[in-house]
Amino acid sequence: EVQLVESGGGLVQPGGSLRLSCAASGYTFRNYWMSWVRQAPGKGLEWVANIKEDGSEKYYVDSVKGRFTISRDNAKNSLYLQMNSLRAEDTAVYYCARDHDHASDHWGQGTLVTVSS
Amino acid sequence: QSVLTQPPSVSAAPGQKVTISCSGSSSNIGNNYVSWFQQLPGTAPKLLIYDNYKRPSGIPDRFSGSKSGTSATLGITGLQTGDEADYYCGVWDSSLSAGVFGGGTKLTVL
Numbered sequence: 001e002v003q004l005v006e007s008g009g010g011l012v013q014p015g016g017s018l019r020l021s022c023a024a025s026g027y028t029f030r031n032y033w034m035s036w037v038r039q040a041p042g043k044g045l046e047w048v049a050n051i052k053e054d055g056s057e058k059y060y061v062d063s064v065k066g067r068f069t070i071s072r073d074n075a076k077n078s079l080y081l082q083m084n085s086l087r088a089e090d091t092a093v094y095y096c097a098r099d100h101d102h103a104s105d106h107w108g109q110g111t112l113v114t115v116s117s
Numbered sequence: 118q119s120v121l122t123q124p125p126s127v128s129a130a131p132g133q134k135v136t137i138s139c140s141g142s143s144s145n146i147g148n149n150y151v152s153w154f155q156q157l158p159g160t161a162p163k164l165l166i167y168d169n170y171k172r173p174s175g176i177p178d179r180f181s182g183s184k185s186g187t188s189a190t191l192g193i194t195g196l197q198t199g200d201e202a203d204y205y206c207g208v209w210d211s212s213l214s215a216g217v218f219g220g221g222t223k224l225t226v227l
């Protein structure tokens with residue numbers, strides 16, 4: 001069974017940093033692209049970033065370019081999102097998702113990031 | 118303002134059929150594969166449709182997807198109260214080099 005478990009969320013002040021992790025199990029992690037998707041309270045889904053199987057390609061939504069970095073460790077079956085210079089508008093539940101056949105076919109339960117002073 | 122346009126809400130009676138539209142452009146829906154997601158209250162999104170019309174294993178055939186030009190449609194037949202949820206379309210945008218989602222459609226089963 002595919003399982004994705006996010007961690008690392010919490011309360012952080014504006015301008016601060018946070019590193020999210022996603023632990024994958026139940027499949028061969030190194031064979032799949034992975035994505036981060038976020039959802040602000042009461043709002044819709046927003047795609048954040050994705051990364052190729054070997055980490056050689058990464059893409060970001062414009063609003064996080066230069067501030068967020070997606071990475072992965074295939075030996076540890078883990079996906080990461082380093083978030084710097086956080087803003088109030090980054091407050092959201094962050095989901096990691098496995099990408100397959102042009103879609104995110106499995107999602108974690110999400111981790112809440114709150115940016116507030 | 119989302120790149121993909123969905124109606125904010127739709128409603129229908131139990132047992133009836135409903136369709137949800139998703140309108141985009143040539144840089145996203147027109148040249149890439151559309152997926153659809155269901156998000157029940159308080160839960161993570163769940164993949165319903167991928168590659169425009171394909172259903173993952175376990176998704177009943179009451180759910181269907183189609184695409185024409187720069188628009189896509191999700192159809193749900195035999196509506197059940199358990200289908201009340203938010204539905205999102207998603208696709209890769211080749212011009213943005215980024216994934217994009219519609220704003221979401223809230224389905225109410227009256």
